[in-house]
Amino acid sequence: MNGRSAQRLAKLQEALASGGTLHLRDAAELCDVSEMTIRRDLTTQPxxxxxxxxxxxMANYPGVTPIYDLTEQQASHYQAKYRLCQRVLAFIEEGDTLFIDCGSTLIPLLSQLSHFRxxxxxxYALNVANAVAALPNMRLVLLGGLFYAASQSFGSDNMAAAIERLGINKALISAAGVDLERGVSCFHFHEVAPKQAAIATAMQRLLVVDASKxxxxxxxxxAALDDFDVVVTDEEGAPQLLEGHGRDVPAVTVA
Amino acid sequence: MNGRSAQRLAKLQEALASGGTLHLRDAAELCDVSEMTIRRDLTTQPxxxxxxxxxxxMANYPGVTPIYDLTEQQASHYQAKYRLCQRVLAFIEEGDTLFIDCGSTLIPLLSQLSHFRxxxxxxYALNVANAVAALPNMRLVLLGGLFYAASQSFGSDNMAAAIERLGINKALISAAGVDLERGVSCFHFHEVAPKQAAIATAMQRLLVVDASKxxxxxxxxxAALDDFDVVVTDEEGAPQLLEGHGRDVPAVTVA
DNA sequence: CACTAAATGTTATAATTTTAACATTCACGC
DNA sequence: GCGTGAATGTTAAAATTATAACATTTAGTG
Structure with a gap:
């Protein structure tokens, strides 16, 4: 433990507080020490x-997502989601008005939408909106309200009404749980109204879930499982969906 | 221009959307191309x-905005905005409900708000929402609607009504033009309703503009200039604001 | 099906960053 | 002042990343 070490780091942190990066050489100059000292400060002190x-x-800032490397597992998990979304893509047509649910499942779909004119x-999800906003030739309608960080989505008392006013063609719904008998569930209660409204108003309803759900x-x-017209899932999910059920299961597409 | 380039970048951006970093080698593997191609994508495409x-x-990730490759002019321009926002900060109190306008002027303010509990x-701006969503201990209300890319903001026919339902304490308004006689103006018509509604309902109205406006x-x-209680501007803006006027000019704060 | 141009891959090289080892300086008690 | 250990600086080598040049593949065209 060294008082100067901590003092230097505090100074640097202050410099970075407004965001940005500082080259090691500049940091060293700022603190009037050698680069090696800054390096040592960083490894020695928390x-x-x-x-x-x-x-x-800046990393590990209180509340701010720390800088970390995506593990291979995370990357491959992303690949699986990507394949799932490739399947979903087959259902989308030029001119569609899509309702896209919150969560991470449907995110890989969005960049693919740039093919459409x-x-x-x-x-009603911030992460979805950001992905769509980055695309050209895309009309984006975000349903606002109070922000829920856990699901990166918004909730408001008149969201269902707002959704029913829109001419939604296809609803792409994701879920956190699918029980063949009990139905389809999510984590957060504020998601229920928009999901149900989208299911009620859309002309075609797709449930997009991987096997883990x-x-x-x-x-x-x-919702109940047969509220949907199509279920898109992966190789592992398909058998689970079909077994012990056969009558009122929607069409199934496997990624 | 290359469609695949853009598609790869979109895919990578999605992978990084929730924060973190991805090694070039993993990014190349994810996209099934060589590292060189990813490098080229990054330099070729915006x-x-x-x-x-x-x-x-992600370059616009809180704390990772790279400032080292900005021109000195850009850096100083950002510094000016930052100072302007530092002044604005003095008007903000614990417990406030703030209306924050779209544009780039007020963005540097947002990271400073993390000091408040x-x-x-x-x-009604996507970039503002993203900055606030990254902060802890913050209640965020986003007014949704149709997205306008040019101003990174949303517009809807009932936005004014939605704003007036909220108990907004202080309205922080930015502008693209300030004419002492004609009034305060912006580029996009869909911004007028939310700005006016915020001005109408807020208890304190601040106009935040640098000298160039x-x-x-x-x-x-x-709006008219005297619709505001306070104008926050910089050293160069203040004289312009005061000259040939003296009666109905709001209080002026200089950064 | 050959031709062309764009896109991508490969390789070698340059530049930069990291690490390790050792030298030097500084603070402080005796 | 001297000795001691911590802190810092310096240098060289290793590892990594960036760049440039050229080879190869691919997509589109007549």
């Missing part, structure tokens, strides 16, 4: 900063 | 990502 390619950046996306029940039920 | 020490990071932010007129007028 700090909210990290060194990335010779540059100092005329598409409207309706969502089957047999799971989450706090908030929002 | 993107929100940047390469930092061989790792791909209890704050509500109301906005004075004497400029933009397509859409939305």
């Amino acid at each position: 700090t909210a900063m990290t060194l990335l390619g010779g540059r100092l950046v 005329e598409l409207t996306v309706v969502t 089957f047999g799971v029940v989450r706090p908030a039920y929002f | 993107t929100a990502m940047t390469l930092l020490g061989g790792r791909l990071v 209890e704050l509500t932010v109301v906005t 004075f004497g400029v007129v933009r397509p859409a007028y939305f």
Whole structure:
């Protein structure tokens, strides 16, 4: 433990507080020590900063997502979601007005939508909106309200009414749990109203879920399985969906 | 221009959307191309990502905005905005419900808000929402609608009504033009309703504009200068604001 | 089906960053 | 002042990342 060490780090953190990066050489100059000393400070002392390619950046800031490397597992998990969304893509047509649910499942779909010339996306999720906003030739309608960080989505008392006013063509719904008998559920209660409204108003309803969701029940039920026209799932999910059921299961597409 | 380039970048951006970094080698593997291709994508196409020490990071991620490659002019311009926002900060109190306007002027304010324990932010701008969503202890209300990419904001026919339902304490309004006689203007017509509604309902109204906005007129007028209680501007803006006027000018704060 | 141009891959090289080892300086008690 | 250990600086080598040049593949065209 060294008082100067801590003092230098505090100074640097202050410099970075407004965001940005500081090259190690500049950090050293700022503190009037050698680069090696800054390096040692960073490894010796606990700090909210990290060194990335010779540059100092803020990480682990209270509440701010820390800088970390995506693990291979995370990357491959993303690949699976990507394949699922490739399947969903087959259902989308030029001119559609899509309702896109919150969560991470449908995110990989969005960049694929840039192929279409005329598409409207309706969502109540911030991450979905950001992905769509980055695309050209896309009409985006975000249903606002109070922000729920856990699901990156918004909730408001008149969201259902707002959704029913829109001419939604296809509803792409995701879920946190699918139980063949009990129904389809999610974590957060504020998601129930928009999901149900989208299911009620859309002309075609797709449930997009990977295998891990089957047999799971989450706090908030929002639909029965046969409320959907199509279920898109992966190789592992399909058998679970079909077994012990055969009558009122929607069409199934496997990624 | 290359469609695949854009598609790859979109895919990577999605993978990084929830934060973190992705090593170039993993990014190349994910897209099934060579590292060189990803490098070229990044330099060829406009993107929100940047390469930092061989790792791909979201450039607009809180704390990772790379300022080192900005021109000095840009850096100083940002510094000016930052100072302006520092002044605005003095008007904000614990427990406030703030209306925050769209544009880039007020963005540097947002990261400073993390010092407060209890704050509500109301906005109709996507970039503002993203900055606030990254902060802890913050209540965020986003007014949704149809997305306008040029101003990164939303517009809807009932936005004014939605704003007037909220208990907004202080309205922080920015503008593209301030003419001492003709009034305050912005570029986009859909911004007029929310700005006016916020001005109408807020208990305190602050106009935040740097010197470059004075004497400029933009397509859409939305207020008179004396609709505001305070004008926050910089050293160069203050004299322009005061000259030839003296009666109905609001209090002026200089950054 | 050959031709062309764009896109991508490969390789070698340059530049940068990281690490390790050792030298030097500084603070402080005796 | 001297000795001691911590802190810092310096240097060289290793590892990593970036760049440039050229080879190869691919997509589109006549």
